[in-house]
Amino acid sequence: MSRRSRFLAAVIPLAVTLILPAATASATPVRSGDAARQAQPRLPAPKPDAAGEKKAANTELRYSPKSRTTQVTLREPGSSYVKVHFASVRLLPGDRVTVASPSGREVHTYYGDPTVRKQGGDSPFTVHGGTGFAAMSIDGDTAVVTLHSSAKRGDAAALTRQGFGARIDSYFRGFTQAEYTAANPRPFSVCGTDGRRDVTCYKESHPTEYARSRSVARQLLNGLGHCTSWRVGDTNTMLTNQHCMENEADLRGSEFQFDYDCATCGGRNPGAGTKVSGAQLLKLSPLSALDYALFSVNNFESIKQFGTLYLETREPTAGERIYIPGHGDTLPKRLSVVEDGGGNCVIRTPSSGVNTGYMCDTSGGNSGSPVLAGSSHKVIALHHLGGCPNWGTRISLVYKEISSLIDNEPGTPDSRVLSG
Structure with missing residues (x-):
């Protein structure tokens, strides 16, 4: 069991979104030597930001001799999402199971267990250890699960005995x-009055900032908590914090x-x-070094429409304007553009260990957010620590380690494109 897993089990079972509470240390000047060993801000260990829970169920959908559909509704009043895990799905050819919102706004479709044999038309899915799979989540408090058969099944009882x-x-x-409020009693990393606004609020006044924010996604980690992730470069590559994705299992369990x-x-x-x-x-x-995870996604073609971000290879400079798009508090995407008092967000501490510091508002769920330079609209830091000042790993250091794995030049896709 990882250090993070042991900590979560001991403190708040099933809580996973990681943030850091307020820190008191001031910035430390950079010393010579390897960046990962340079002096770091004195910050406490990560603290989980509880966002959800897993509940047991024992529900079966079977073929019916009287109807072409069998349906069950999972409702958790007031919940922000419902994500269904199937122990097994065995269907006749052409039949399907759907997981949908009551309005039909979201529909996820599976023609069997995609971990056994993925079929054309299957929606994305996640894996959480053991057998079976989880459908993609449904936003809101209700998920409607339906078995669709091409015909009424007079042999339904026999099909049930055979495990269909x-x-x-x-x-x-x-x-x-x-x-959520009870589990997370105070906001972290909001430096004074929260100045964040919905990204849509900036569509007209800050069109470039709005456009760059579209490549930023909300990560649901193992069905239990949220971080922020984003596309980097022209190929199928994305970045978030390593404390949001410690290993392959975390990736397989994330959407x-x-x-x-x-x-x-x-x-x-x-x-x-x-x-x-x-x-x-x-x-x-790891968190003790640069705290990043570089990964690819399935169904890459479906997200290319949202654009991508590129990395600055230079160091941050004191006073330069920055902004941060992200999904703090699990909410729809917001932009942190201004500091307390109404001035632009700026770099306050260009370099402290591997980090750069700023007073832009962030909160639990912002982990992994890109910090963009206002001059170039390229990423200059990877947000990962709170405390006012808040801290991001200087992206120039990350770039040195991943440059061979990404395409950081606009409009020049190459052989590093990964299928998905």
Whole structure:
């Protein structure tokens, strides 16, 4: 069991979104030598930001002699999402199981167990150890699971004896707002008054910042908590923090939701967005070093429409303007553009160990967010620590380790494209 897993089990079972509470140390000047060994801000160990829980179930959907569909509804009043785990799905050719929102806004379709044999038309899925798979999550408090048969089955009893149908053994649900507030009693890394606004609020006044934010996704980690991830370069590569993705199992258990943005400024009306699952873990650096995870996703073509980000290879400079898009507090994407008092977010501490410091507002769920330079709209840091000042790994250091795995030049896709 990893150090993070032991900590979570001891403190808040099933809570996973990682952030850091307030730190008191001031910036430390950079010393010569290897960057990963240089002086770091004195920050406490990561603290989980509880976002959801896993619940046991024992529900079966079987073929029927009287109907072409069999249906069950999983409802958790007030929950922010429901994510269904199937112990088994065995269907006749052409039949399918769907997991949908009541309105039909989201529908995930499976023609069998994709971990046994993936078929054309199967939606993305995640894996959480053991047998079976989890459907992609449904936003909101209700998931409707339906077995669709091409015909009424007079031999339904025989099919049941042979193990045909679908069995749900568990599901994940997102906390209600009251539960989330109780589990996370104070905001972390909001430096004064929270100045973040929905990305849509900046569509007209800051069109480039808005456009760059579209390549940023909300990560649902193992069905239990949220971080932020984003596309990097022209190929199928994404970045987040290593403390949001410690290993291959975390990647297989994660989904990434693009375009989870409010339709109107302050409207609390996000769309369903586009959800994809993790494919291949390419490179890691632990929290004690640079705290990044580079990976690819499945169904890459579906997210290319949201654009991508590129990395600055230079060092940050004091006073330069920055901004941070991300999914703090598990909410639809917001932009941190101004500091307390209304001035632009700027770099306050260009270099402290491997980090750069700033007073832009962030919170639990912002882990993994890109910190972009206002001058170039390229990523200059990878946000990972709170404390006011908040801290991001200087992306110039990350670039040195991943440059051979990404395409950091706009418009020049190459052989490093990974299938998905």
